[in-house]
Amino acid sequence: MGAPERRTLLREAAHRLAAAGVASPEHDAAELLAHVLGTSRGMLVMVDQVGPDQVARFEALVERRAGREPLQHLTGVAWFRTTSLAVGPGVFVPRPETELLAGWAIEQAGALADPVVVDLCTGSGAVAKSIAQEVPAARVHAVELDPAAHAWAERNLAGTGVELRLGDLATAFDHLLGEVDVITCNPPYVPLEAWESVAVEARDHDPHLALFSGQDGLDAMRLLEQRAAALLRPGGVVGVEHAEAQAQSAPAVFTATGRWVEVRDHHDLARRPRFLTARLAPGSGTMAGS
Template identity: 75%
Template sequence: MSRALRRAAADRLREAGVASPERDADELLAHVLGVTLGRLPLVDEVAPADAATYDVLVGRRAAREPLQHLLGTAAFRHVELQVGPGVFVPRPETELLAGWAIEQAAPLATPVVVDLCTGSGAIARAVADEVPRARVHAVELDERAHAWAARNLAGTGVELRQGDMADAFEDLAGTVDVVVCNPPYIPLEAWESVAPEARDHDPHLALFSGDDGLVAMRVLEARAARLLRPGGVVGAEHADVQGTSAPAVFSGTGRWSEVRDHPDLAGRPRYLTARLAR
């Protein structure tokens, strides 16, 4: 019965255009049954009440509600985050940017790291987890997203503030070692091309950034220049079509050296890094 349920659910999700129907079907059933994915093949029978709950969740996923909203959690590097309506669901590709920030902070005695546009708190939480001696600060403008970040960062030592990255952490100006940010970067004209899971469920404040998608990137460039110590570094995610235009925001000011772009695991341009000139 378990196998038939999963197969039927996967078919339903595939017809709805879900990108990973088999995996999502398995994740949802494991969630309902309270078992790991590894133990799911060992389950033969599913109680009628569990099957009914599963059917409802599969229906919501077929309507393109994010899988992570249905599960209530999202994995990010070595931590698990609480997510739901009102907060941007962290993507696997952002783990690369977080890994870069961790690599930059790790060799320093007491690194100061600032995560702008923290959303769920994913990057800040990962840095605090993997570089325990780091002093990590995070800011989020959206009230609902800030509430999710507060849950995820509670007890981690991360200082979380609510506010605009454009003027955040003025008290840290000139002292920060690493600034990291996953800003909104989708052009407004690209509305129709955005996956329903993001377009209909992620906060628009976390997605769209003006006609060219680089409005927030320009704000970030100016703020990072203000916050970093000379020789400090900044890293920022961008859309795969912005592999030239996003780094140009930094290289065009004359304030930065070592402006570089980096690919994701699929080889697509994904994030830029730069060092504040000494």
């Protein structure tokens, strides 16, 4: 019997992934085969036959993906804007939706001569790395609380010039109080009561510290609002991701304090509420963050 054809392998794998509830079975099957073959998904059309050793590796990965292990854990790579990131167990896999928050921050920082940027809850370092690469003049700082995630960020941010720290967003960067131009954050924002609604890939494989944030999902948002008010210069801006259901409640955390102007919510490409932005009003900074 000859080596199996690429198209047959992909068709059977996609069928298996679809039956397991994977949201993008054809895409994921192609990504896994490309990973095994050491090529890109777009170059798979150049492959006709697949050898037995490669078939065995591919089928093992498909089985794990059918068990709802994240695709990026299986390939070890997540793409974010123009950069690649090493990811795996212990770190939140960056989502395409967050690229819009990063793009907003890059636009804000790029309009300044010598911007100071802070990325809180940096996770894999995706947003911080993108800003550092796309705004070379920016002085970028990032912090992550979880030691396992911090280790991944350390790997991804090596050589970028980003100052990375292990620590809490509520107390990070005292030396930058009142001096920051742009703050970004993708905090945990899933309510504890929403456990069952979280995708299996995230619920079972992403660190819970990066997902859940109190009964209403806004505990971290409240801490972030306080710390942003302390770190930003008057007129500085903050951008924060939130859940679709928090389109009103997340911005309300900022408007309720009276410290912020231009509080706005933004949609992702699917027209779902995705992140808020706000500008610190003159005279509203709080050196203690309270």
